[in-house]
Amino acid sequence: MEEEIRVEFTKNGFDFDEEEVILKKCLSFCINYKLSASDIVSSWDVYSLNRGLELTVRSSHMGAFLEQLQNEQLNKVREKESGLHLYSNDVAMILDGEYEEVKEDMLDTPTSKPASANKQPSDSTGKISGSKFSSGKPQESVTPFGQRKSKFAVQSSLNENHIKQIVKVEDHTNSEDDIIKRVRPNQKCTMRIMSSQPKPGCRFMYDRIDDKFNFLENRIKKQAISYVSAGICDEPSDPSIASQKSIFAVGMICCEEEGRLKEKPVLLQSSVEHSGGQRVRLDFQKLNQFSVFPGQVVGVEGLNPSGHCLIASKIIDYVPLSVDSSDDHPSKRQAMDQNLQMTNLSLDVPELSLIVAAGPFTTSDNLFFEPLNELLAYARRKQPQLLVLLGPFIDSDHPELKKGYMNCTFDELFQLEILGKLRDYVEYMGSAVHVILIPSIRDANHDFIFPQPAFDIHPADFNHQIHSTPNPGTFCANEVKVACCNVDILKHLSAEEIFRNPQGGSKHRMTNLAKHVINQCSFYPLYPPAEDVPLDYSLAHEALHILSVPDILILPSDLAQFVKVLSLEARNEGERQIKCICVNPGRLARGEGGGFFAEINYKGNPDSSSASIIRI
Incomplete structure (x- = not known):
């Protein structure tokens, strides 16, 4: 072996x-x-x-x-x-009458003391008394999280010179009285949700083979149209036909059989229009550098003298960014590009301060939501214009939820511990701030489907400040475009990608993984998806497509947290280089201890912006 x-x-x-x-x-x-x-x-x-x-x-x-x-x-x-499995959107587990019975059972003196009785009162049950809930906040330093060290230490940063300038201003501001600080109005934050699909209450788990076929076929066809529009090729050829001349084919990278790409021969599947959907084996022996994964749509230049194997001499793995990938008329695309340039040259530089955190928001030993409390306290001090929170909020993998010790529904816990705290935060901060919630497929109180509809929340009095977007989602704040995908695409790509001499070496591997998302114009370009991703192709066509490069791309992952600038090289001479800030904020809670979150100050473009990864 x-x-x-x-x-x-x-x-x-x-x-x-x-x-x-x-x-x-x-x-x-x-x-x-x-x-x-x-x-x-x-x-x-x-x-x-x-x-x-x-x-x-x-x-x-x-x-x-x-x-x-x-x-x-x-x-x-x-x-x-x-040995337990949680299903999303279950009916209320405990009705009003049953609640009283459970309460009486809890108050009875047990005949034998279970091992778990030595723990602090159940982090879920201990918080529920009187009506159904009480604040139940533990004393600091009682829990492992309360005893953590290196609180709010900066782990890594982007453009440190800009951060130092911001810190100097904050030091002066923090010396003022807190009441005066609260009276001063914050800069207004404009908010526009750009993602609308899928909608709350949508029909899912009804996708058919036709939906899957059409989704994959449309990706290949759109990529082929982009290559033709950019002048990279005249018309894609059928890669399965033997030819002594060099050809250019467009297709999707796939495996011969089920399993990881690295274990099987690499195949290229072209569109039905150009090859009837046939597959041909790819040979990379002439390439000094490449990076491919299953589901990646690429343009391949090479020879196929036998008809059985395409010997690649060049691989193009991106959609030309100067050309919109839709089927818009060229004159319409030109007008859109001119409007974009005028916007970029305008005197008003888009600025946005935001804090980004991804769940879980409570540690694995209790349901006190201490990390969330600490994050909101930090946000009150820093006063960002925008707070972006990505699930899971009520984590279906949490040990307390799996044991079934809850005497409230998942929705009730979400309303109290998440929305209740956010209402208090918004009320304290005033009308200038906004909060964005993005669900996760691990949220026990939400639909287990991807793409995922937004939370159907309408908080009283704060409906215009607390928002939710679908997963994945895109929104525009102060004219800064932010895109988020709350599925661990980076980890899934790292497990399936094969490469040779990756660009920038192995130290830039994380950057290269993030670039795949932008280059493929898809929030989840991997096919087939990871086993734990419930991808519904009937909902994926619009929801997974990235229309244009965002200013900030948020990709939460279990891999190492980072904040980097993605430099997307100019495809043609005279084009400006397109850049994007990509951030993996890490997880706010890790086991019984604290994790990380990100703080970003965007100003005009990534080069003049600053960002930090901070330990909670």
């Missing part, structure tokens, strides 16, 4: 400093934890991504790598022990 492990590492572009030692250790890991060669390499891929390591596997990292494997196995065991 050592040879299988070595081959798998080599396929993924890794080499070794001490090959024999590393292979023996990896073999023992595989035997102890019942892992395949593919599993061990995938785990190493995630490990190296989170730590920004080179493509050389070093024996000195094996100890820390073993700890990660042990933690992964421990989490799997805990998940199996729970």
Whole structure:
């Protein structure tokens, strides 16, 4: 099996400093934890991504790598022990009459004291008394989260010089009396939700094979139209026909069989219009650099002398950004481009201050929502114009929810702990601020579907300040366009992508993964999707499409948190380089401890903007 492990590492572009030692250790890991060669390499891929390591596997990292494997196995065991499954949008588990019975049972003295009784009063049940809820806020330092260190420490930053200037201004402001600070009106934040699909209450789980076929076929056809409009090719050819001349074909990267791309031959599936949907094998031996994954739509230039294998000499993996990918008339596209340039040259520079955080919003040992409380306290001090919160808010993977210790519905918990706190925050901050909520497929109180409709919330008195967008969603605040996808596309791409000599080296791997989302003009370009993503193709056509490059792209992920500028190279001479700030804020809560969030001050363009990843 050592040879299988070595081959798998080599396929993924890794080499070794001490090959024999590393292979023996990896073999023992595989035997102890019942892992395949593919599993061990995938785990190493995630490990190296989170730590920004080179493509050389070093024996000195094996100890820390073993700890990660042990933690992964421990989490799997805990998940199996729970043995429970949560379904979204279930009916109320406890009716009014049943609630009283549960309450009486809770007050009775038990005959035997369970092991869990040594814990603090249940983090869900302990908060529910009197009517149904009480504040129940624990004393600081009682919980592991309250005893954390390095509070609000900056972990990484973008454009540090701009941050220093902002800190100087804040130091002067913080010296003023808090009442005077609150009286001073904040700069008004304009808000426009641009995503409308799917709508709350939409019909889902009814997608057909036709929906899937049309979705994939339209992606290939739109890409082909973009290449023709940009002058890259005259008309795409059928890649399955033998030819001695160089051809240009457009198609989707796919596997010969189910499984990871790295384990099977790479195929190119062209459109029905150009090849009847036939597939042809791709040969990358002439390419010095490439990066492909299943579902990626690419343009391939090469030769197919036999009709069975297309020998690629060039791969284009992006939609030309100067050309709108829709079927608009060229004159209409030209007018739109001129309007865009006039907007960019206007004297009013778009500015926006925002804080971005992704759930879970409470630690795994209780339902006190301490990280959310700390975040809102920080936001009150910093006074951003916009607060962007991405689920899960009521996490279906939370141990307390899985045990069924709740004596309230998921919707009631959401109303009290999330919307209730946000109402207080907005009331304190005044009418100038806005809050955006983006759901997650792990939200127990929402539909388990992707794309996902927005929360159907209408908070009294604050309907114009607390908003929700679909997942994925796009909105415009102070003329700054922000796009969010609350599915871990970065982690899913990292597991499926194969590459050779990636652009910028392995240290820029995270940036390259994020670029795939923009280059493919899709919030979720991977096909087939990951097993835990309930992708509904009947809803995906409009919802997953990215119409234009956003100013800020938010991609929450379990991978290492970061904030970077994506530089999308000019496709033609004379074009300006398009840039975009991409941020993975991390998770606000990690286990029993705190996680991270992001703070961004956008001013005109990414180069003059600043951003930080901050530990909660």
